[in-house]
Amino acid sequence: MIAILGTGKMGEALLSGMLRAGFKPGDVLATVRRPERARALAETYGVRAVSNAEAAKSAGTLILAVKPQDMGSLLDEIAPHLPADRLVISAAAGITTAFVEQRLGHETPVVRVMSNTPIKFDEAMSVISAGAYAGEDHLRRTEDLLRPVGKVLRIPESQQDAATALSGSGPAYFFYLVEAMVDAGILLGMPRAAALDMVTQSIVGAAVMLRDSGEHPVILREAVTSPGGTTIAAIAELERHSVRAAFLAAIEAARDRGRELASG
Ligand SMILES: NC(=O)C1=CN([C@@H]2O[C@H](COP(=O)(O)OP(=O)(O)OC[C@H]3O[C@@H](n4cnc5c(N)ncnc54)[C@H](O)[C@@H]3O)[C@@H](O)[C@H]2O)C=CC1
Ligand SMILES: O=C(O)[C@@H]1CCC=N1
The missing domain is CATH 3.40.50.720 (NAD(P)-binding Rossmann-like Domain)
Structure with missing residues (x-):
């Protein structure tokens, strides 16, 4: 039982x-x-x-x-x-x-x-x-x-505690990313439902590629990123806004919060 x-x-x-x-x-x-x-x-x-x-x-x-x-x-x-x-x-x-x-x-x-x-x-x-x-x-x-x-x-x-921050809370970060990308679609004049469909299928497709191709995420991202193209224009903005640093700090904060929870 x-x-x-x-x-x-x-x-x-x-x-x-x-x-x-x-x-x-x-x-x-x-x-x-x-x-x-x-x-x-x-x-x-x-x-x-x-x-x-x-x-x-x-x-x-x-x-x-x-x-x-x-x-x-x-x-x-x-x-x-x-x-x-x-x-x-x-x-x-x-x-x-x-x-x-x-x-x-x-x-x-x-x-x-x-x-x-x-x-x-x-x-x-x-x-x-x-x-x-x-x-x-x-x-x-x-x-x-x-x-x-x-x-x-x-x-x-x-x-x-690190795993809690990474995979326990992890799905929330992806949902947050989807919300932000859908907002970007709205900003560009896309209907909300269509934007949500496009972003959802993109994240599912990316997740399946990552899991099933055996390729490193850097290789998969490079394959999307054409020289002088659209993707690198977006990545340049993400870097300018320190999105990678924000993820490092955010996941560290989640780890620290997990440690605090043990003490009530
Ligand atoms: N929600 C999430 O994404 C994740 C949650 N967790 C962990 O799972 C645990 C549960 O989280 P959730 O399901 O989100 O919370 P929840 O609040 O939905 O579920 C907890 C349930 O326990 C019941 N409860 C509290 N004290 C009780 C008692 N003495 N006897 C019987 N029932 C009692 C509450 O009424 C509630 O229904 C948490 O410890 C959380 O850290 C872990 C991984 C992911
Ligand atoms: O936010 C929380 O505290 C719980 C633990 C991992 C995911 N949700």
Whole structure:
């Protein structure tokens, strides 16, 4: 039995992915705060909503998907009910495996995960790290849960805050870029819907090329950039406005914020 504790946006996305991958609704428990949310999850997915205490007692694997700020109180709530051999997977930004282990008070195997919202379309990037009491078997069990919904990489826990900034938040940067490019289309007099179509297909096409060609992004960009042409005119402006430096600073700020979240 697998329990998702705090079935919000990420928890629901993982739940739906697990069901698409062949898990049975009867093998998954969900915990939520509001009764109407419990009813909605039961109606949509056929899963049972239970209390956090019941989930801790009856599930072999617990996936904690509450906000970082709610993690301390959730851990305090489940600690008295959690048998020592359970696998606890924490999906919250910033929260370390040491924090989870210490709050649970046993030598609980804990795996830290950072995924991202494309999980809804089985295109997640999930990175995982083992805590002090988690071994190969626990990492494999975590990979088995996450592989059906995207790509999974093992990384040292010391890189988790950087990964959160890069791939956890990453989709937001691309959506932001799309918004900005659509605005540019509007500025040039393009209808909004057509501009959105053009930008969306361009970003999808670029993403597929990047993933499937095996080429470095510099090579792919150079192939678009004709001498004295239109693309270099745009790139010159991006450089003039320090867009690359802005990305470096932005992702560093996200990493630092992730570190702060651990301290509440
Ligand atoms: N949204 C994103 O793009 C990503 C989020 N994350 C992480 O995933 C976690 C969840 O994020 P979201 O799904 O976006 O947040 P969310 O707010 O949609 O989901 C959290 C859910 O937990 C519930 N909850 C809070 N305390 C609870 C408790 N004691 N018992 C039962 N339910 C409780 C809330 O009612 C809410 O439905 C966060 O820790 C975040 O850092 C990770 C990667 C990407
Ligand atoms: O913004 C956040 O804090 C979460 C973590 C990664 C993506 N969203």
